[in-house]
Amino acid sequence: AGNLWLTLGKGEPTVVFVAHLDEIGFRITAIRDDGSLDLTPVGGLFPSLWEAKPALVHTGGTPVPGVFMPRDSGAGAEQKRTPPFLLADVGTTSRQATEALGISVGHTLTMPKQFVRLAGSRATGRSFDDRVGSAAQVLAVKRIKPDLLKHTVIFLWSTREEIGLEGARAAANALGLRPARVHAIDTFVSADSPLEPTSFGLAPLGHGAVARALDNSSVTPAPLVDSLVALARARRIPLQVGTTNGGNDGSVFGAYGVPDVPIGWPLRYSHSPAETIDLRDVASLAAMIQAVAEGW
Known part of the structure; x- marks a missing residue:
């Protein structure tokens, strides 16, 4: 399927992180x-x-x-x-x-891509979905000490997410019942913009990564959301909890009974030429991935 795999640590349980490389x-x-x-x-x-x-x-x-x-x-x-x-x-x-x-x-x-800094810690550009998730996984891997991991952690950079989660599905079929959890690292489409009502999908930019408790493709069990929040508090990592539209790569692992606990970051103007992020959320996301790999 063209996916990139990186396996760290030994033993069970096996925990999977997946971010996608493709774009619209x-x-x-x-x-x-x-x-x-x-x-x-x-x-x-x-x-x-x-x-x-x-x-x-x-x-x-x-x-x-x-x-x-x-x-x-x-x-x-x-x-x-x-x-x-x-x-x-x-x-x-x-x-x-x-x-x-x-x-x-x-x-x-x-479309040609250019990273443009806005005021403060904001930035805009094309294809932050899912370049931010892919980059956050790289940042986390650079910080993790594999010898200190208590179990196996698999990092996936998947293909063809935007046209049907095809790369992630191939990985799920290969892993079968083995994973204990999968964490899809992808966009949280946020209503935090001057254009949208805030009654659904609100996760303010600059307030940290987001536990995607519910989206169009998966429902995260409440105890797992609570565990993620507790870990973030223990590590003093900013983390929000939200519901949004769209799907994620982790949902296809559900066919094997693997719970999907997606972690994202808030994004304005999704799938447009001017997707907008806050760099503090990228740092929070990378720290959250590291914390989950090392401590949960």
Whole structure:
């Protein structure tokens, strides 16, 4: 499945952490005679957020730059109800010229990424979901002393989460009944923004990592949430508890009776070109992963 595995420690129980490496984007479905690219979404997104933005076509070699073309704002009423598919322009004027760049049907497109610091400890960029989770696992691994672990800890960096948890499912099938728990390390889509009501999914940025007690794919048993909170308090790590939308990689382990105890961080503007985080939450998340690996 293309997953990356790292196993530390010895003995039982086995505890699994999983963060995903993939991101949302588009796939080329056709190359037009004028050289432009027909696209279909890969993962859940609002195509309107990608219009008139830079693009990268991934060909297996050096990515080819392009543009996600803006759709006609003067379209008729029928088209406004059903917007046309998104197209991409790589600067060519013929199918042959596009193919000469190494571009083929099936290649994928993403958006160029730039990490931008905002005021204080805030930052914005594309694909913090789930680069933050992946980075937090790396930070935790660097701090853990494997010889001091009391049991086996498996760190997974999974593939194809955004299109159906496929990498995590392959890992769950390989591990079967062995894990005692799985901790999905992924976004907590938060209502902490000026745009959204705060009655659901509220986890303020800057207040620490989040125990995802409930989402669309899993329900964490209350005693396990309580244990996570107690560990955070003992280690003096900021931790919030919340419910949100979306799913997580850990849910597919449930087929084997493995409880899913996901840990995330609050994110504004999820699956947009301007996802926004607080770096204090990243530090809290890494510390929480380390604490769980070492002490629970």
